[in-house]
Amino acid sequence: MNILEINHMKKAFHGLEVLKDISLTVKEGEVVSIIGPSGSGKSTLLRCATMLEKMDGGDLIYMGEYAAKDEGGKSVYAEKPELKKFHHYFGLVFQNFQLFPHYSVLKNITDAPVSVDKISKKEAYERADRLLKQLGLSDKRDAYPYQLSGGQQQRVSIARALALQPKILFFDEPTSALDPILTSEVLKVIKELAEQKMTMIIVTHEMEFAKELSDRIIFMEEGIIQEQGTPEEIFASENPRIRDFIGKFKS
Amino acid sequence: MDFATILQQLGSGMLKTVGIFLWTLVLSLPLGLLISFGRMSKNRLVAVIFKFYISIMRGTPLMLQLLVVYFGPYYLFGINISGSYRFVAIIIGFVLNYAAYFAEIYRSGIESMPIGQYEAAKILGYSRTQTFIKIILPQVIKRILPSVTNEVITLVKDTSLAFSLAYMEMFTIAKQIAAAQTTMMPFVVAAVFYYIFNLLVAVVMERIEKSLDYYK
Numbered sequence: 001m002n003i004l005e006i007n008h009m010k011k012a013f014h015g016l017e018v019l020k021d022i023s024l025t026v027k028e029g030e031v032v033s034i035i036g037p038s039g040s041g042k043s044t045l046l047r048c049a050t051m052l053e054k055m056d057g058g059d060l061i062y063m064g065e066y067a068a069k070d071e072g073g074k075s076v077y078a079e080k081p082e083l084k085k086f087h088h089y090f091g092l093v094f095q096n097f098q099l100f101p102h103y104s105v106l107k108n109i110t111d112a113p114v115s116v117d118k119i120s121k122k123e124a125y126e127r128a129d130r131l132l133k134q135l136g137l138s139d140k141r142d143a144y145p146y147q148l149s150g151g152q153q154q155r156v157s158i159a160r161a162l163a164l165q166p167k168i169l170f171f172d173e174p175t176s177a178l179d180p181i182l183t184s185e186v187l188k189v190i191k192e193l194a195e196q197k198m199t200m201i202i203v204t205h206e207m208e209f210a211k212e213l214s215d216r217i218i219f220m221e222e223g224i225i226q227e228q229g230t231p232e233e234i235f236a237s238e239n240p241r242i243r244d245f246i247g248k249f250k251s
Numbered sequence: 252m253d254f255a256t257i258l259q260q261l262g263s264g265m266l267k268t269v270g271i272f273l274w275t276l277v278l279s280l281p282l283g284l285l286i287s288f289g290r291m292s293k294n295r296l297v298a299v300i301f302k303f304y305i306s307i308m309r310g311t312p313l314m315l316q317l318l319v320v321y322f323g324p325y326y327l328f329g330i331n332i333s334g335s336y337r338f339v340a341i342i343i344g345f346v347l348n349y350a351a352y353f354a355e356i357y358r359s360g361i362e363s364m365p366i367g368q369y370e371a372a373k374i375l376g377y378s379r380t381q382t383f384i385k386i387i388l389p390q391v392i393k394r395i396l397p398s399v400t401n402e403v404i405t406l407v408k409d410t411s412l413a414f415s416l417a418y419m420e421m422f423t424i425a426k427q428i429a430a431a432q433t434t435m436m437p438f439v440v441a442a443v444f445y446y447i448f449n450l451l452v453a454v455v456m457e458r459i460e461k462s463l464d465y466y467k
Contacts, residue, residue, distance in 0.1 A: 052370050087376040098371035102389050102466045112375040115385070146467035164375065 001028045002061075003089075003168045003199050004049065008070060009058035011041075011048055018044045019055070020223040026168065029197040033210035035234075036220035037245060042203045045220070046170050049201070050092045051083070062089040063167065088117075091161030095173045097153045099145040105132070105156050106141050109163045117164060124163070131159040135189055151182030155189055162193075169193070171202040207249045211235060219245070252432050260428060261440055264421030269448075271410045271420060275345040276403065282346060283353025290358055301354075308351035314415045317344040321416050341413050349406060356398045360391035393463045400456040407448050 004026040011019040018041045026032055034042050048055040051067065055075050060068040067086045068075040077083060099108050109131060110124040132138045135155045145153055154174060161169055171190065175183040187209050193200065194213050204210055210217055210231065217234040219227045219242050227239055234242060289301035308316070321340035324330040364387055372382040411422035421444060425437035 050374055052373065084376070087374070090374075092374045094367060094371065096367060098365075098367040100368070100371070100386055102393070111385070112377065115381060116376040144466045160375070 001063075002026065003028050003030075003063060004201075005059070005061040006049065007059040007061075009045070009048055009055050009060070011044055011053065011055045018223055019048065022058070022223075022225060024218070024225070026199060026201060028167075028199055030199055030215050031194045031213055032201045032216045032218060033214040034201065034203045034218045034220055035205070035207065035210060035245070036218075036226075040220045041223040042220050043172055046092065046172050046201070046203055050090055050170055051086065052092075062086055088164065089167045091164060091166035091169045093154070093158055093161055093169065093171045093174050095176050097145075097150075097157045097177075099153055099157055099160070101145050103144075104141075105137065105143050105145070105148070108145070108156060109160050112160070113163050127163050128159070131162055134192075135159050149182060150178045151185045154178065154182075154186045158186075158189060158193075168199040168201065171200065171204070173203050173205065175204070175206060205249065207246060221245075252428070252434075254436065257428060257437055257440065261421055261424055261437060261444070264419055264424040265444060267418070267420040268410045268413075268422070268444075271341060271345060271413055272406060272448075274342045275349055275406060275410075278342070278346045279349035279353055282350040284357050286350055286354035287357035287361065290354055291361065305351045305354060308348050309355075313344070313348050313409060314412050316348055317341060317412060317415055320344040320347075337416055337418055341416060341418055345406075345409070349402065352402055353399070356395050356402065357391065359398070360395035361387065363394060364390060393466075396456065396460050396463070400453070400460075403452055403456065404449050407452060408445060411445075 002025050004024070006022055006024040009019050009022040009024075010017070022041075022045055024032075024045075034045065036042055044053065047053040049060065051060075054077065055068065057070055057073050057075055058068070059066065059070050060075070065086075066078065067083060068077045070076075078086075100111075103111060106125070106128055109128040110121070113119050113124040113127065114121055129138070129141075132141055135158065137152060137155055137159065140148060140152060140156070145156070148156065154177075158169075158174075174190070175186050178186060183206070187206065190200070190202065190209075191213055202210070202214075212231075214231055216228060217231050218225055219234060219237075219239075221241060227234065227237060227242060229237075235246065237243065286301055286305070289297055290305060292298045292301070317340065320343050321332070321337065324336075325332050368386055368390070369382060372386045377386065410420060413420045414423040414426060417423060422441055425441040428437040429435065
């Protein structure tokens with residue numbers, strides 16, 4: 001089953017075309033990494049897919065349902081109450097975590113399930129405790145974000161996203177703000193999620209990680225998908241731009 | 252007139268001073284938030300109107316504003332002013348003025364919030380109202396508390412401006428006694444009163460700041 005389908009996504013900022021024509025399908029359980037140079041439109045793609053930005057043209061389809069449908073070259077979004085439903089389908093992990101500093105770890109994880117999804121406090125707490133255990137954060141339950149390392153904060157933000165039980169989880173350069181040691185602890189968590197068949201799209205500069213974990217890698221440049229394929233295909237690509245890009249990260 | 256009598260007379264004025272202070276705070280803090288919303292409105296016309304309002308309130312003396320509020324109804328519309336309007340006029344004048352200052356303080360706090368906090372809340376499905384009340388406002392309050400403390404301390408001292416409408420708050424009484432008895436004593440008492448009042452304000456505000464120290 002296709003969790004996410006994007007057809008001919010276009011987005012421009014002040015006349016500057018950031019996404020030119022992006023089409024992309026993600027199946028249940030698939031892990032897709034998006035790589036590419038800065039300014040290639042990777043983050044904008046995630047922001048459009050998670051509806052933080054409105055795309056100009058194209059379809060956005062979750063679970064077979066249209067969040068936005070292209071009509072005559074323009075994206076027409078579903079009505080507001082209808083759109084709310086789509087927030088249940090995806091989660092997003094930010095580069096700089098964006099935890100709520102005035103909430104404890106536990107409250108960060110339980111507040112949205114309780115006050116948005118209206119599940120019982122008891123169940124939200126049980127979910128949170130399971131997630132904290134899974135992510136190795138049980139002893140941080142009552143801590144506040146400022147008391148945590150960057151790696152711990154990012155794991156909490158992953159737990160916060162998972163607590164809403166999304167069908168697909170997006171990561172926007174989840175380790176860019178972290179040093180190598182903290183990076184590895186976050187990557188380990190993402191790897192475990194991949195083993196549990198969580199559907200994920202990961203924008204990353206961690207080439208080795210993308211290679212090891214992804215079912216598919218997408219190379220983006222200048223607002224289009226230049227090439228996509230299995231890690232083996234991408235890393236063996238003859239495309240000079242890809243070779244050049246990957247080569248820069250290896251050195 | 253002995254010291255005890257002076258104190259007794261000033262005492263009734265002190266209650267009125269505290270009354271002006273409390274009424275102004277209770278009304279201008281929420282009104283200031285509403286004005287800051289107007290000031291930040293995406294509707295250009297609304298934003299400009301509120302900006303003008305704030306500019307007038309901050310650009311003219313509070314004493315003049317009090318006189319306008321009090322005498323305006325008569326001079327402008329020929330409405331007879333009753334004695335009971337005096338206190339109402341004072342509160343209206345203070346609230347309108349202080350709300351403008353608070354509005355700018357709220358605005359500075361709200362605009363300093365990282366956009367990522369709004370985005371994180373949106374992704375998690377919070378409504379706009381929930382986002383503001385649960386995520387944004389608590390953090391804004393922590394950020395603006397030092398500026399609010401400054402305003403509140405100024406308010407304590409500004410209450411003395413009510414003398415311009417001959418309202419019998421403490422400072423008005425102090426002036427009358429001083430003039431009638433040719434003594435400095437009422438002014439000394441007044442000074443001590445304002446100082447202690449502000450000491451209390453500082454202690455209370457510090458407590459509130461401390462209570463928000465649990466996060467950074």
